[in-house]
Amino acid sequence: MSDDAGRAWKDWHEHRVDTVSAPYGPLALTATHWLADYPDGRIPAVPGRWQETDGRVRLTATEADGLTLDGAPFAGTARLDPDHAPPAGARVAAGPLHLVVVRREGAVAVRVFDPDSPARRAFRGIEVTPYDPALVLPGRFRPYGEQRTVRVETADGQVRGLGLDGELVFDRAGTEHRLHVAADGESGALWAVFADVTSSLTSYRFRFLKPGPPHRDGRVTVDLNRAELPPCAFAEHFICPFPPPGNTLPFEVTAGERRLKAALAPPF
Structure with a gap:
């Protein structure tokens, strides 16, 4: 392992821990509330009244609700589009809670982010396998x-559409493998959701791989050391897609992020 590659992987891991x-x-x-479940617009424990109108959200609040909009106290009615900024930059807040509007396949929801969540307080880190240069493989995007x-x-038990743009083809130990991948429309960065022989045994039930954009000729580096846990590994209220057919690798990916570290046992 070169010092540069090992240092870059260590930086990646530390950044991931800081981010999650x-x-x-x-x-x-702590919650994802689908507005279709609340036809009157009243979501338990969420201030204000939230109603879907033509793919947007009409938020109605009084001073007593204690909401802020774009950092200022809010009372009245506002129309909100789905948030595209990270939750830290959510337009609507209720004290320390950030309220984020999301839309999935035409359905609209309000997500609640609480910096004092039980999951965040219980977090002990991510179990990760040390860097192995043998798991950096040449690949090609087709x-x-x-x-x-x-x-x-x-992850919430529903069935939804997953857009796929091509195949990521790579060789390991003389055998060709393929993963169906999506490509970001702006950057071209590739993304795959996959399982392997370790899934649900010594690693989480599935993981993500984000190898970045391919070269113009389709070449792309497949670095299994950077396999990462999906958001639903950290909070059950995410709706991560399961691997599509064909995206279960027939070998052990003993690399990258594996699962959350177990909480410390209480003292006797």
């Missing part, structure tokens, strides 16, 4: 030509 444990990181998510959508189960 931040005050409004994934560990802070686009489909047009995006395909497959229906997959998500």
Whole structure:
């Protein structure tokens, strides 16, 4: 292992820990409220009245609700689009709680991020496998030509569409493997959700791989050392997609993030 590669991986791991444990990181998510479940707009324990109108949200509040909008005390009515900024920059807050509007397949929800969440207080770190240069593999992106959508189960037990743009093809120990991947429309960065032989045994039930954008000729580096846990590993209120058909690797990926470190046992 070169010093530079090992140092870069260590920096990546430390950044991941800092990101997930931040005050409004994934560990802070305590609820996802789908507005279709609250036709009167009243969400238990969430101030204000939240109603969907033409794909947007109409928020109505009084001074007694104690909400802020864009950092200023809010009373009245506002129309909100889904948040595109990180939860730390959410437009609506109720004291330390950040209230984030999201939309998935036309359904709108309000998410609650609490920096004092039980998950964040219990966090002890991420179990991770030390860097192994043998798991940095050359690969190639083969686009489909047009995006395909497959229906997959998500972490909340629903079935939703997952857009896929091509295949990530790589060789390991003389055997070719493929993962169906999505490509970001702006940066071209690739993203895959995959399982392997260790899934649900010595690692979380599935993980993400984000190898970045491919070169113009399709070349891309597949670094299994940077396999990472999905958001739903940190909070059950995320709706992460499960791996699509074909994205279960037939070997052990003993690399990258594996699962959350267990909480310390209480003293006797």
